[in-house]
Amino acid sequence: MKIKNTIFRIPVINNVLLYEETDSTNLRARQYAGAGCVDGTLIISDMQTSGKGRMGRSFSSPAETGIYMSLVLRPDTDPSRIPGITLIAAMAVSKALSRIENIQPQIKWPNDIVAAGKKIVGILTESGDNGRYVILGIGINVNNESFPEGISDTAGSLYQICGKKLCREDIIFHVWEHFSTYYAQFLDAGDLSFMINDYNSLLASYQKEIYIIPHDKTIHQINPYKIDTADIEPCLCMGIDPHGALICRHHDGRLELVNAGEVSVRGLQGYC
Numbered sequence: 149m150k151i152k153n154t155i156f157r158i159p160v161i162n163n164v165l166l167y168e169e170t171d172s173t174n175l176r177a178r179q180y181a182g183a184g185c186v187d188g189t190l191i192i193s194d195m196q197t198s199g200k201g202r203m204g205r206s207f208s209s210p211a212e213t214g215i216y217m218s219l220v221l222r223p224d225t226d227p228s229r230i231p232g233i234t235l236i237a238a239m240a241v242s243k244a245l246s247r248i249e250n251i252q253p254q255i256k257w258p259n260d261i262v263a264a265g266k267k268i269v270g271i272l273t274e275s276g277d278n279g280r281y282v283i284l285g286i287g288i289n290v291n292n293e294s295f296p297e298g299i300s301d302t303a304g305s306l307y308q309i310c311g312k313k314l315c316r317e318d319i320i321f322h323v324w325e326h327f328s329t330y331y332a333q334f335l336d337a338g339d340l341s342f343m344i345n346d347y348n349s350l351l352a353s354y355q356k357e358i359y360i361i362p363h364d365k366t367i368h369q370i371n372p373y374k375i376d377t378a379d380i381e382p383c384l385c386m387g388i389d390p391h392g393a394l395i396c397r398h399h400d401g402r403l404e405l406v407n408a409g410e411v412s413v414r415g416l417q418g419y420c
């Protein structure tokens with residue numbers, strides 16, 4: 149991959165490890181982090197045999213189509229601020245993808261990017277050693293022509309939307325270039341105040357009615373993205389607060405702050 153020639157220009161990247169195949173780049177990253185690798189170690193694999201998503205889900209990771217990568221970070225910040233890194237990553241990926249013709253990415257809070265109504269990107273942030281290191285895993289569906297049964301109604305690829313096969317190295321470069329800038333601002337400011345307006349303008353559910361779904365709600369047996377919304381009162385999405393929580397207004401006027409680890413969000417009209 150020619151990525152090694154360019155990516156070291158990006159301040160946040162200090163080491164790059166390339167795999168043709170691995171189980172999960174998040175698992176590899178955790179192994180390297182545990183063994184003391186440098187802050188900014190990036191693991192990229194051409195395919196994953198066991199790509200991980202949130203809440204025990206899998207992430208479809210076929211060879212030569214998508215981007216599967218994980219960055220080890222050792223942020224000098226309070227562990228309670230770590231969830232903000234997921235939101236920064238979502239912003240960075242959205243900005244990188246919006247450079248592509250006909251792609252208008254939107255963020256599905258907190259960790260997915262959608263375009264043309266389909267999930268294009270998944271982000272999985274994990275921490276270890278009591279918050280001393282963070283694994284930021286990003287999966288992007290780039291040149292996939294189709295998806296396995298069960299996720300094909302919710303998952304999509306950049307190729308399916310823009311009709312062109314895209315260079316994965318270019319996308320990887322631009323993702324980390326944007327991430328590097330936002331991450332430096334985040335560490336400096338200590339919260340996400342600097343990007344709230346920008347983030348809300350990319351938020352798919354901004355000023356729309358959404359369902360807030362607790363993680364224990366029945367998950368559909370065939371399609372893990374289908375969730376039972378019966379008995380859940382919709383509320384209005386008011387955007388994020390400086391710590392990345394979603395501000396929701398209930399019908400009685402009550403405001404609720406929802407934290408990312410605790411819930412999933414669905415639009416009234418479907419996945420976004």
Ligand code: BTN
Pocket residue numbers: 171172173174175196198199200201202203205207215216217218269270271272285286287288
């Ligand atoms: C989700 O959809 O819930 C998150 C998906 C995250 C997938 C990426 S692919 C690279 C990294 N390695 C993994 O095993 N998962 C993340």
